[in-house]
Amino acid sequence: MxxxxxxxxxxxxxxxxxxxxxxxxxxxxxxxxxxxxxxxxxxxxxxGGAWANATLGAVVHNALKAYFELPRDQRTPQRAELLVHRCWKSDGFADSEQAAEHRRRAQRWVHDYVSALPADFTPVAVERWVSAPVGEIIAEGRVDRVDERDGELVIVDYKTGRHGLRVDDAKNSLALGLYAMAVRKTLRRRCNRVELHHLPTGTVTAWDHTAESLDGLxxxxxxxxxxxxxxxxxxxxxxxxxxxxxxxxxxxxxxxxxxxxxxxxxxxxxxxxxxxxxxxxxxx
Structure with missing residues (x-):
C-alpha cells in the first residue's frame, strides 16, 4: 500500500x-x-526473469557508487574499470560471450566517464536516500549523485540505455524534479539543475528548473x-x-x-x- x-x-x-x-x-x-x-x-x-539491459545498468551504477566511495587519491580510471569487473553479473545475457562483450563496453564507458571529471572532483552525496514533504506528498527515493556547482546543488542521474537523450527528457523527468525538491528540503540548499549523464555517448543532458516548472511536476x-x-x-x-x-x-x-x-x-x-x-x- x-x-x-x-x-x-x-x-x-x-x-x-x-x-x-x-x-x-x-x-x-x-x-x-x-x-x-x-x-x-x-x-x-x-x-519474470532478469533483463540484460537492467543488469548492465545496475552494474554501472554499483561500480560508480563504489568508485566515489574510495579515497580521492585512489580514484583512477583503471580502478573504475576494475570495479565494473568486480560488480559484474551476467543475468539476462544470451551467453558468456555476449556478457563479456558488454562487460568490456561498460568498463570502457566508466573509464572514459571518470577520466573526464576534474582531478579534484568529489560529489556532495552518492546514492543518497531523500525523503521530504513536497506539497501534498512525501517524495522519497535514492539519488544517484548530488554535485555542487557555483554554490548550488545539482541532481545527477546515470543512464546506460542504447538511445541518446533530449533536453525534454531532463526537463520532464518526474523523478529528477522530485529529487530536486526533496534534496532542497533534506540538505537545505538551493537545487534547480538536473542532469542526465549518458555513459555510452559521454553526453550530459541538463535542465535548469524554475519555480513554475517544479510546481508543474x-x-x-x-x-x-x-x-x-x-x-x-x-x-x-x-x-x-x-x-x-x-x-x-x-x-x-x-x-x-x-x-x-x-x-x-x-x-x-x-x-x-x-x-x-x-x-x-x-x-x-
Missing amino acids: VGVQQQLGLEGIPDKLVRVTPARLSTWAGCPRRYRMAYLDRPAPKR RERAERLAGEIQEATDALDSANANDVAEEAFPVRTGPHCSWCDFRAHCTRGQQAAPDLRPWALLGDG
Missing part, C-alpha cells in the same frame, strides 16, 4: 500525506494493473499519488475482483513486452510481442 502519514491541518483535521517514490508513480502511470501486482497483491505474482506527482490512493482505498474497502479490475485497469503498449508480470496478463501478451531477455541491449 502507498504509505500515508497523518498531518494536522489548520483546524486539527488530519490531512493525508501520501508517501511515494518516482518508481511507484512511474509504474502507476505506465499501467495500474502492473502497479497492483507489484505493490499490493499478496501473495505477489511471480515476476509537483502537481503531476500529486495527481498520480491521489489516483493511487483512491484506487488502493477502493481495493481495501471492497476487496472484490470487480473493484480490482475497475480500479487497476490494464494499460497496454510496447512496454508489455518487457513487463515483469507479462505471464499473468493475457491482454499484455496480446498487445506486444514476447522478447528475449537481451533484446533491449540493441545488439541487433
